Each structure stands twice: as C-alpha cells, then as structure tokens.
Amino acid sequence: FEEFKELTASEFFRRNKQMLGFSGKIRSLTMVFHELITNSFDAAEEAGILPEIKIDLKRLDKDHYILRHRDNGPGIPEDFITKVFCTMFAGSKFRNIQSRGQQGLGCSGCVLLSQMTTGKPARVTSGYKVNGEIKGVQMTFKMDVKKNQGLILDKKEIPLDSTGVCIELHFKDVSYSLSEQGAYEYIRRTMIANPHAKITFRDPTGHVYIFDRASEEIPPLPKEVLPHPRGVTADDLIFMAKHTDKRRFRSMLTSNLSRMSTKRVNEIEEITGIDLNKRPKDMKWEEAEQIVETFRKMDFMAPPTSGLIPIGQEQVEKGMIEILDPEFVAATTRKPVTYRGGVAFVIESGISYGGESGRLIGDQKKAEIMRFANRVPLTFDQGSCAITEGLKSIDWKRYGIRDLDNAPITVFVNIVSTNVPYLSTGKQSVAPEPEILHEVRQATMKVARKLQKYLRAKKAEKEEAMR
Amino acid sequence: FEEFKELTASEFFRRNKQMLGFSGKIRSLTMVFHELITNSFDAAEEAGILPEIKIDLKRLDKDHYILRHRDNGPGIPEDFITKVFCTMFAGSKFRNIQSRGQQGLGCSGCVLLSQMTTGKPARVTSGYKVNGEIKGVQMTFKMDVKKNQGLILDKKEIPLDSTGVCIELHFKDVSYSLSEQGAYEYIRRTMIANPHAKITFRDPTGHVYIFDRASEEIPPLPKEVLPHPRGVTADDLIFMAKHTDKRRFRSMLTSNLSRMSTKRVNEIEEITGIDLNKRPKDMKWEEAEQIVETFRKMDFMAPPTSGLIPIGQEQVEKGMIEILDPEFVAATTRKPVTYRGGVAFVIESGISYGGESGRLIGDQKKAEIMRFANRVPLTFDQGSCAITEGLKSIDWKRYGIRDLDNAPITVFVNIVSTNVPYLSTGKQSVAPEPEILHEVRQATMKVARKLQKYLRAKKAEKEEAMR
Ligand SMILES: Nc1ncnc2c1ncn2[C@@H]1O[C@H](COP(=O)(O)OP(=O)(O)OP(=O)(O)O)[C@@H](O)[C@H]1O
Ligand SMILES: Nc1ncnc2c1ncn2[C@@H]1O[C@H](COP(=O)(O)OP(=O)(O)OP(=O)(O)O)[C@@H](O)[C@H]1O
Ligand SMILES: [Mg+2]
Ligand SMILES: [Mg+2]
Structure with missing residues (x-):
C-alpha cells in the first residue's frame, strides 16, 4: 500500500485519453470539433441566440494544426474561464434539461489534448455582458493536470463589440480528413439536425465552406423535465431527500417529480400508511422502497x-x-417515455430510399445509419450503440427490404433526453436500455411500413406499365 | 453560470453507472464478480500467494441477492479500507506493472451499486500482517457519494487466523444467470486464463462448484516495464521531468526509460546538441520534441x-x-512491442477446431471469439473491441475457413500490457491502436496457418481413405 494513491480526474484522463474519444489522428481532430461545436450551440441556444460559428483550421505541417473556433454565444465570464477549460467534471449541464453537453469534460479534454501534443497554452477571448455592457477579456492558460485546475499565464482586458467565445488551440498528431470520420463530414451531419445554425469553416487549403442557415427559427428552449415517478428509484428519493431544502417529504415529492400532485401524494400516504409530512431526512430506505413500489x-x-x-x-x-x-x-x-430512473426521452426516426441514400461499398449499396443524440451526430462506436442494435433487430424483409447490407436506404435516428445514457465518456454510443431499444424499433418500423407501401405502389406501377 | 458546478468522481459515476459496466441486470452482477475476482487475483499474486477465492451468492428474492466474497490475499490495512472501497480513482495499480486493475474504480463501483440498489452498507472483514502478527478488523461503511469518500458506521477488532479480505454486499435489480453473459460463465472463462487459481462458488440454489487448480505454479510476478523510447512522447518526457527527483535530465532518462543507457544518452546529446546535464525542470518543450524525434x-x-x-x-x-x-x-x-506512448504489450493467440469449438447458433456453428486482457475475460462490448476488429480483418478463406460465421472454431486472444488502452471505464473492449491490430492479426494468422495445414492433411487423409 505504499503505491496507493488517488488520481484527479485530469490525471486519469491524461492516462486514458482514448476514453475522451481521442484515439487515432482523424478521430481525435473530429472529436475536438465535436466538443467545441456542441458547446457553442448549447450556449447560444440557452441565450436565445441563433448559433453562428466561425472555424479556421490552419495546417502548419504534417499532422500539425492551429484551430481557431469563434462563436456568437453569451460568452464566459472571466472568473469561470479556467474552470470551464481546465477542470474536468465541471460544467453547467448537470440539471434535468436537454442539452448536448452533460459531463463537464468536453472542452477541458480539448485543452488537455492540445497541451499533450504541443506543450502550448490555450488562448481564449471572451466577450460577455455585465450590466448591459460588453466586457472583453483574453486569457492564455495551461491545465495543471495534477490538480485538475487552470494556470493563467496571461490575462488582459480587450475591447469587444459582441459577445461570444473564441478559442485558439494548437494540435499535433491529429489529421484533417474528408473521409466519413473526418471533421468536414461531422460538420455536414451537424447541419442536418441543426438547420437554425450557421457554420463558416475555412479548411487547411484555405477553402471557405459556408454552411448556411436553412431556418431563421430558434428552436424552442428545452424545459426542465423532472424525473418521472414511473422509473424513479428508492436511491433517487433518498438522494433528493438528502439535498433538498424542502421541509416536508411531501413537498419534496411534488416539487421534484413530474406528474406528482398533492392528490397523488395523499393517495400514496393512504396506500402505504407512511406519514409524508415528516422531514425528508427522516425518510428511511425501506419506506422509500415502499413508495417507489406504490408508484409502479x-x-x-x-x-x-x-x-x-x-x-x-x-x-x-x-x-x-x-x-x-x-x-x-x-x-x-x-411520444416521451422514460427509461430507468424515470428519465424522459423521445425517439425520432426517418427513412429515405433512393437518390443518394445508402452507402456504396464496392458495387453494392448498403443501408446507411445516421445516429444522433440531442441533435448531435454520433460518428464512432456504431457497433456498440443501442440505436444500431435496435435497427438490426428489425425484420426488414417484412418491409420489402431484403436486409440492411443490401438496401439503398438511409435510416436517421435521433434520441433526445435530459440525460442520454452514453456507454463511455467519449459519448459516441448509447446504452441498450430496454425502453430505448423498444422505441427505436417502434419508430423505425412505423416509417418502414410507409416505405413498404411506397415500394409496393412503385412495383405495381411498374407492372402496370409493362402490360 | 449560476448552474455551474463541479462533480466529484463518485457523483459522476452515480449518474452514469452504465459507464462502470452496470447496465442491465445480468451484466451488472457479472461485472461485480469481475471487479472482486480481479482484485483478489492481483492482491494474492503480488504477495506471492496462489489465489483462492470463496464466493457465496444467496438469493433473498427475485433480483435480490447477498454476495459474500472472500480471498486469501494479504488483506487490506485498516486505514486503507474506506479509501479502497469508497474512493473512485484511488488504487495501487497506477504504475508501469502489468496487473488486472488499473483505474482505481472497480470495487468502489461495486459498493456504489450495492448502496444505490439497496441502501445497505457494505461490510468488510480484513486480515493483514503487522510485524508478523495477523491483525483482524471488521468494518461496516457506506460511500459518501458527494465527497467520494467513506462513512464508517461500525468498526471492531476481531481475531483472524489468516490474511485476506471478505466483503459482503447486498444487491437488488441484478440477476444471476447461467447464460453466456452471466456470472457462472465469467468464472469458467477466468479459470482458462488462470489455472493457478482456485474458486469455490456456491450459487443461489445452494449448489457448490469447485473450480480447482490445474497448476501449483505461481506465475512469475510481472516486473515494472519502463516506457520504451520508441513511442514515448514529448509530453511524457516533460511530465516525467516535472515529477522526478533526479537532479539531471540525463539521469532521469536512464532511470525512467527502458533500453536507455549512458552510451545512448551521449549519442542523443551529440545528435541534438542539447545539454542533457541540465535540471529536468529546465528542459523546454521544443527540446523534448527534438529528443523524441531523435529516439525515433x-x-x-x-x-x-x-x-x-x-x-x-x-x-x-x-x-x-x-x-x-x-x-x-x-x-x-x-514478442513484446509497444504502442503509442512507448507502452509495451504482448499478444497471444490460440485457435481450436472441432469438438466443442465454436458456438451453435440455430443449426450452424459460428466462430467463437474469447477475448482476454491481462488474463481477464472480456465478456461485453465485443463489437467495438480491437481484438474483434483485428480478427474480422483476416482473410480466413486463405486458411481453409470459409468465413467466421461458418466455422467450428474458437479463437482465443489475450493482450498483456502495463496499461491496456480500454475504450471505457467498463474495461470490456480495447482501443484499436494500429500496433495492437497488427499484432492480433499476425499472431492469429500464424496459428491459422497451422490449422490450415491440419485441415489439408485431414482432407488428404479422407481422400486417400476413399480410394
Ligand atoms: N462556447 C461556450 N460559451 C459559453 N459557455 C461555454 C462554452 N463552452 C463551454 N461553456 C461552459 O463550460 C461548461 C463546460 O463545458 P464542457 O464541454 O467541459 O462540459 P459540458 O458541455 O457541460 O459537458 P460535455 O463533457 O458532455 O461536453 C459548459 O457546461 C458551459 O457552461
Ligand atoms: N481483495 C483485495 N485485497 C487487497 N487489496 C485490494 C483488494 N481489493 C482491492 N484492493 C486494493 O484496492 C485498490 C482499489 O481497487 P479497485 O478495484 O477500486 O481499483 P483497481 O483494481 O486498482 O483498478 P480497476 O478499477 O481497474 O479495478 C487496488 O488497487 C488494491 O490496492
Ligand atoms: Mg461540452
Ligand atoms: Mg479492481
């Protein structure tokens, strides 16, 4: 036990950066784009702003780049900048609201990768409103990996005329690629799910791509969705009880759970015989189990x-x-349903046939699967994802498709939730919760039935034309 | 930014227990067995003891069990018990030595799952040597999830006549199964790779299985394997330099890297012109890059x-x-080679044909893949594992096997390393580092060639017999 020690989160991820998705040169750069873009989208939307991002990727040498990423969000206040970019498990997305971020790791991971491959500090310029005025600050900093916090090397006030964050990072041992796993394809897929966003991307050759807005409508802001009684666990109730400021257990129930009215609380009191007026901290585990059992x-x-x-x-x-x-x-x-823990989620599914649908492998068109979570493209780890598992379990023959390896179709699946159960901190695949698999199948079979109708009509037309 | 907060590691994993592998009732219980068995094997082997484990799984109700797991290792000293079982990212396996554990998460995850599903505390009995005498302590404790530390509820000295750890945990919402994903199959596979171990397992029906030792030889203890110059990065050198107690950079190199002699250090000094006598902290990033480039x-x-x-x-x-x-x-x-970072690893591969080889799916025998890492069976996440990817990329036709879906073969692959690059904290699949894929292919093709020879000879014999 002389070797026994405790690591900080940053020390752990430095040893295991593949768990942040940084594995392989192409994938590593794509993941950096993913983390910065999702942060900018979340930030702008929360502030009611149509997201606009300017990305400039300069190539200095083979596998050596400078990335500059600027958004038009509300910016980050000076005191939070190093917490945001240099502290792992630190963020504002731990509540019960649908957002792309949910772990407090993303952009800190980018700073870590930059530092590990180049030794260079990160530079952030942030414009944010203070009492109606725009304050501008530029900071240069590094991550203290041992302590999971930032080290500010330089800080100065600069005049800015709009809010937003601009981050500049150097990277080595990464590679920009136009392949399916590359950053360009990632941006393209992001636009499918985010037509209200605009991304201007200048690639290493100097070519400027403008992914313009297809819609001027800001999507409605997601609202807090409290855990649903059906699925919430005894541990959830005890955990809530420990950290609530409510004086009575019954008021904790009505304020912390969705669809929980005073009438229902009275019903529960009646059925279980447990006094729900007592203080939350006095609730025992066995009683919480009884209450959860009654919910069911x-x-x-x-x-x-x-x-x-x-x-x-x-x-x-x-x-x-x-x-x-x-x-x-x-x-x-x-419609919304819940998985384990009473966490609400919605599955949407789309299917297209013909045209550019499907993927050409050799001389055969195979089904292309486009997975999304909270409007974010999931590019990697397709094999272990619940969406893939759900799609593969469908009997496609019943819908006129011989099999997924032989079909000019694209299947699009998006899961939205206040907490997507990712399989790893790389956030590229979803855990196969039974309720999620069920919904993926149901949604996809519904649109597959429509496809089947179309294919039959098409076939009938063809046969008609041949007479 | 009023919502901005920092989570502790335990808070993070409580929200994301699927990242510890606890996803699904059967898998969750199997993962508990995995975490406790691997810890007991590591502990016994480090102390030069042939590992012996007694496991007793009592079923109290549907999906409700009490697990008692006892080993014959060196035990855990009283002051470390809550650190071991209640603190995430705390362990003794962060060095450059091959071991099954490497994250400091495993048994803390088991305590967390027990607490989340039953609210019950954990009970540990530990016998350990102090000045040649065996000291015995029994502790009952819970995890303070908010603080990532333990809460001792009871502690007493008890007389014990041998060293070792016994842990008793209650679980709900888990399920014992004889299926391929269940705990029994996990134990069986563990024995294939650990013939020097003995496991006595009493299952919920009361049936006692004795998995006896097939060998009385303690495997030689793995030794520290320093990072290899080929693959070590500039960041590794700077990180070492920051935390070394050596006074000169050159002595840091010779003591921290394998195959680094004074002669080689002089060569490097000559080639780069960098004065390697200077203090480690005075080494600049650009110089570290030059040195690493020279290594290459x-x-x-x-x-x-x-x-x-x-x-x-x-x-x-x-x-x-x-x-x-x-x-x-x-x-x-x-032979040992290295992957990114200069981390050494060895791949071993085995192939069997006929008999019970392969897996019967319907009426067809498919190839069965048995993956291991540091002698630990990898049961889940097969789809995303480098071992699977390596095996699937082989052109099996060349070896007389039509394809992997049609072959009565079992392929066994084990990777040993001082740091296995797992894809997630669940440790069930390995990252597809190019060097690892290469080695899996080479090792497997070599034994596939032997299989091909056998199949040809068998075929020739058959044709001969038919004349
Ligand atoms: N461009 C930005 N503008 C405003 N706030 C930002 C921006 N980028 C990050 N933040 C803030 O910093 C926090 C941490 O970001 P980070 O990417 O590390 O974690 P996250 O987005 O919360 O979760 P995840 O790890 O899943 O991405 C965010 O929650 C947000 O509050
Ligand atoms: N049965 C045991 N006997 C002796 N020491 C133990 C035992 N179980 C755990 N330990 C000690 O507690 C530490 C933490 O164990 P834990 O399972 O949490 O992490 P780990 O085994 O180091 O890594 P991993 O998360 O990969 O399993 C171990 O490193 C070891 O020092
Ligand atoms: Mg983020
Ligand atoms: Mg362990």
Whole structure:
C-alpha cells in the first residue's frame, strides 16, 4: 500500500485519453470539433441566440494544426474561464434539461489534448455582458493536470463589440480528413439536425465552406423535465431527500417529480400508511422502497411533451431530402417515455430510399445509419450503440427490404433526453436500455411500413406499365 | 453560470453507472464478480500467494441477492479500507506493472451499486500482517457519494487466523444467470486464463462448484516495464521531468526509460546538441520534441521480455483442450512491442477446431471469439473491441475457413500490457491502436496457418481413405 494513491480526474484522463474519444489522428481532430461545436450551440441556444460559428483550421505541417473556433454565444465570464477549460467534471449541464453537453469534460479534454501534443497554452477571448455592457477579456492558460485546475499565464482586458467565445488551440498528431470520420463530414451531419445554425469553416487549403442557415427559427428552449415517478428509484428519493431544502417529504415529492400532485401524494400516504409530512431526512430506505413500489402500481400521465425538443418530423424529412435527394422519405417522432430512473426521452426516426441514400461499398449499396443524440451526430462506436442494435433487430424483409447490407436506404435516428445514457465518456454510443431499444424499433418500423407501401405502389406501377 | 458546478468522481459515476459496466441486470452482477475476482487475483499474486477465492451468492428474492466474497490475499490495512472501497480513482495499480486493475474504480463501483440498489452498507472483514502478527478488523461503511469518500458506521477488532479480505454486499435489480453473459460463465472463462487459481462458488440454489487448480505454479510476478523510447512522447518526457527527483535530465532518462543507457544518452546529446546535464525542470518543450524525434531515428532493443507475463503457448493450448475437447489446437505468443506512448504489450493467440469449438447458433456453428486482457475475460462490448476488429480483418478463406460465421472454431486472444488502452471505464473492449491490430492479426494468422495445414492433411487423409 505504499503505491496507493488517488488520481484527479485530469490525471486519469491524461492516462486514458482514448476514453475522451481521442484515439487515432482523424478521430481525435473530429472529436475536438465535436466538443467545441456542441458547446457553442448549447450556449447560444440557452441565450436565445441563433448559433453562428466561425472555424479556421490552419495546417502548419504534417499532422500539425492551429484551430481557431469563434462563436456568437453569451460568452464566459472571466472568473469561470479556467474552470470551464481546465477542470474536468465541471460544467453547467448537470440539471434535468436537454442539452448536448452533460459531463463537464468536453472542452477541458480539448485543452488537455492540445497541451499533450504541443506543450502550448490555450488562448481564449471572451466577450460577455455585465450590466448591459460588453466586457472583453483574453486569457492564455495551461491545465495543471495534477490538480485538475487552470494556470493563467496571461490575462488582459480587450475591447469587444459582441459577445461570444473564441478559442485558439494548437494540435499535433491529429489529421484533417474528408473521409466519413473526418471533421468536414461531422460538420455536414451537424447541419442536418441543426438547420437554425450557421457554420463558416475555412479548411487547411484555405477553402471557405459556408454552411448556411436553412431556418431563421430558434428552436424552442428545452424545459426542465423532472424525473418521472414511473422509473424513479428508492436511491433517487433518498438522494433528493438528502439535498433538498424542502421541509416536508411531501413537498419534496411534488416539487421534484413530474406528474406528482398533492392528490397523488395523499393517495400514496393512504396506500402505504407512511406519514409524508415528516422531514425528508427522516425518510428511511425501506419506506422509500415502499413508495417507489406504490408508484409502479399507480397510473401517472406520461411525461410532459413540452420539456424535450426533438428535431421534428417535418425538419427530419426536410434535412434528409436536402442532402440525400431521395425518391422517398418518411419520418416520425414518438411520444416521451422514460427509461430507468424515470428519465424522459423521445425517439425520432426517418427513412429515405433512393437518390443518394445508402452507402456504396464496392458495387453494392448498403443501408446507411445516421445516429444522433440531442441533435448531435454520433460518428464512432456504431457497433456498440443501442440505436444500431435496435435497427438490426428489425425484420426488414417484412418491409420489402431484403436486409440492411443490401438496401439503398438511409435510416436517421435521433434520441433526445435530459440525460442520454452514453456507454463511455467519449459519448459516441448509447446504452441498450430496454425502453430505448423498444422505441427505436417502434419508430423505425412505423416509417418502414410507409416505405413498404411506397415500394409496393412503385412495383405495381411498374407492372402496370409493362402490360 | 449560476448552474455551474463541479462533480466529484463518485457523483459522476452515480449518474452514469452504465459507464462502470452496470447496465442491465445480468451484466451488472457479472461485472461485480469481475471487479472482486480481479482484485483478489492481483492482491494474492503480488504477495506471492496462489489465489483462492470463496464466493457465496444467496438469493433473498427475485433480483435480490447477498454476495459474500472472500480471498486469501494479504488483506487490506485498516486505514486503507474506506479509501479502497469508497474512493473512485484511488488504487495501487497506477504504475508501469502489468496487473488486472488499473483505474482505481472497480470495487468502489461495486459498493456504489450495492448502496444505490439497496441502501445497505457494505461490510468488510480484513486480515493483514503487522510485524508478523495477523491483525483482524471488521468494518461496516457506506460511500459518501458527494465527497467520494467513506462513512464508517461500525468498526471492531476481531481475531483472524489468516490474511485476506471478505466483503459482503447486498444487491437488488441484478440477476444471476447461467447464460453466456452471466456470472457462472465469467468464472469458467477466468479459470482458462488462470489455472493457478482456485474458486469455490456456491450459487443461489445452494449448489457448490469447485473450480480447482490445474497448476501449483505461481506465475512469475510481472516486473515494472519502463516506457520504451520508441513511442514515448514529448509530453511524457516533460511530465516525467516535472515529477522526478533526479537532479539531471540525463539521469532521469536512464532511470525512467527502458533500453536507455549512458552510451545512448551521449549519442542523443551529440545528435541534438542539447545539454542533457541540465535540471529536468529546465528542459523546454521544443527540446523534448527534438529528443523524441531523435529516439525515433535511433535503434533501440525491443522492450524486455521479462516484465510482461503472458499466459504462455503451452497453457493456452492446455486450457483450450480442457474446456473445448477439440480435434486440433495451436497457440502462439508474440514478442513484446509497444504502442503509442512507448507502452509495451504482448499478444497471444490460440485457435481450436472441432469438438466443442465454436458456438451453435440455430443449426450452424459460428466462430467463437474469447477475448482476454491481462488474463481477464472480456465478456461485453465485443463489437467495438480491437481484438474483434483485428480478427474480422483476416482473410480466413486463405486458411481453409470459409468465413467466421461458418466455422467450428474458437479463437482465443489475450493482450498483456502495463496499461491496456480500454475504450471505457467498463474495461470490456480495447482501443484499436494500429500496433495492437497488427499484432492480433499476425499472431492469429500464424496459428491459422497451422490449422490450415491440419485441415489439408485431414482432407488428404479422407481422400486417400476413399480410394
Ligand atoms: N462556447 C461556450 N460559451 C459559453 N459557455 C461555454 C462554452 N463552452 C463551454 N461553456 C461552459 O463550460 C461548461 C463546460 O463545458 P464542457 O464541454 O467541459 O462540459 P459540458 O458541455 O457541460 O459537458 P460535455 O463533457 O458532455 O461536453 C459548459 O457546461 C458551459 O457552461
Ligand atoms: N481483495 C483485495 N485485497 C487487497 N487489496 C485490494 C483488494 N481489493 C482491492 N484492493 C486494493 O484496492 C485498490 C482499489 O481497487 P479497485 O478495484 O477500486 O481499483 P483497481 O483494481 O486498482 O483498478 P480497476 O478499477 O481497474 O479495478 C487496488 O488497487 C488494491 O490496492
Ligand atoms: Mg461540452
Ligand atoms: Mg479492481
């Protein structure tokens, strides 16, 4: 036990950067784009701003780049900059609201990778409002990996005329690629799910791509979705009880759980015989189990539809038409349901046939699967993802598709949730929770039935034409 | 930024227990077995003891169990018990020595799952030597999830006549299963790679399985394997320089890197013109990059073969014969090489044909893949593992196997390393580092060639007999 020690989160991830998704040169750079873009989208949307990002990737040498990423969000106050970029497990996304970020790791991981491959500090310029005025600060800093905090090397006030964050990072041992795993393809897929965003991307050759807005509508802001009684666990109730400021257990229930009215609380009190007026801290585990067991037997309304914001059937179809130019497209959005812990989620699924649908492998068109979570493209770890598992479990023959290896189709699946159960901190695949698998299948079979109708009609037309 | 906060590691994993591998009832219980068994094996081997474990799984109700796990290792000193079981990222396996554990998460995850599903405390009895005498302590404790530390509820001295750790945990929402993903199969596979261990397992029906030792030889203890110059990065050198107690950079090099002699250090000084007598902290990033670049051009001996301890060709074949009763078996162990960062690893591969080899799916025998890392069976996440990727990339037709979906073969692959690059904290799949993929292919093709010879000879014999 002389060797026994405790690591900080940053020390752990420095040893295991593949767990942040930084494995391989192409994938590492794509993951950096992913982390910075998702942060900028979250920040702008929260502030009610249509997101606009300017990205400039300069190539200094083979596998050696400078990345400059600027957004138009509300910026980051000076006192939070090193916490945001140099502290792992630090963020503002730990609440029950749908957002792309949820771990407090993303941009700190980018700073860590930059520092590990080049030894250079990061430079952030942040414009943010203080009492209606725009304050501007520029900071140069490094991560103290041993302590999971930042080391400020330079700091100065600079005049800025708009809010937003601009970060400049150097990278080595990464590679920009136009392949399916590369940064360009990542941006393209991001635009399908985020038509209200604009990204201007200048690639290493100097070519400027403008991914323009297809919609001037800011999507409605997701609202807090409290845990649903159906699925919440005894541990959740005890954990809430420990950290609540409510004086009575019953008021904790009504304020912390969705669909929990005073009437229902009285019902529970009646059924279990437990006094719910007592203080939260006095609730025992066995009682919490009884309460959760009673929840399971009661009828609660489904989770509210307003909190989660899916892309929407219309926009999924529009996005697929735009990039795939197919002869057929159909999408559907399911109602909210919950998985383990009472966490609400919505699955939406779209299918397109013909045109650019599917992927050409050799001389054969295979089904292309586009996975998204909270509007973010999932590019890697396809093999272990619940979405893939759900899609592969469908009997495609019943819908006129011989099999997924032989079909000019693209299947688009997006899961939105207040907490997506990712399989690893790289956030590229979703855990196969039974409820999620069920919803992926149901949503996809619904649009597959529409495809089947279309294919039958097409076949009938053809046979008609041949007579 | 009012919502901005920092989570402790335990808070993070409480929200994301699927990242510890606890996803699904069967898998969750199997992962608990995995974490406790690997800890007991590591502890006994480090102390030069043949590992012996007694496991008792009592079923109290549907999906409700009490697990008692006792080992014969050196025990845990009283002052370390809560650190071991209640603090995430705390352990003794962060050095450059091959061991099953490497993250400091495993058994803390088990305590967390127990607490989250039952609210019950954990109870540990530990017998450990102090000045030649055996001291015994029994502790009952819970994890303070907010602070990532333990809360001792009870502690007493008890007389014990041997060293070792006994832990008792309650679990709900888990399920014991005889299926491939269940705890029984996990134990069985563990025995293939650890013939020197003995496990007595009493299952919920009361049936006692004795997995007895097949060998009385304690495997040689792995030795520290320093990072190899080929692959070590500039960041590694700067990180070492920051935390070394050596006064000169040159002595830091010779003591922290393998195959680094004074002669080689002088060569490097000559080639780069950098004064290697200076203090480690005075080394600049650009100079570290130059040094690493020079390493790449020099010829270093391969990493030492003594530090890593593979299972060994003989034992792999013996193990496969024992459980598969095949008509043919062949295994091979590759020499140590390094992947990114100069981390040494060894791949060993075995292939068996006929008998119980392969897996019956419907009426067809498919190839069965048994993956191991540092002698630990990898049961889950097969789809995303480098071992699977390496095996699938082989052109099996060349070796007389039509394809992996159609072959009565079992392929056994084990990777040993001082740091296995797992893809997630669940430690069930390995990152596809190019060097690892290469070695998996080379090792497997070598034994596949032997299989091909056998199949040809068998075919020739058959044709001969038909004349
Ligand atoms: N461009 C930005 N503008 C405003 N705030 C930002 C920006 N980027 C990051 N932040 C803030 O910093 C926090 C930490 O970001 P980080 O990417 O590390 O974690 P996250 O986005 O919360 O979760 P994840 O690890 O899943 O990405 C965010 O929660 C947000 O509050
Ligand atoms: N049965 C045991 N006997 C002796 N020491 C133990 C035992 N179990 C755990 N330990 C000690 O506690 C530490 C923490 O164990 P834990 O399982 O949390 O992490 P680990 O084994 O180091 O890494 P991993 O998360 O990869 O399993 C170990 O490194 C070891 O020092
Ligand atoms: Mg983020
Ligand atoms: Mg362990």
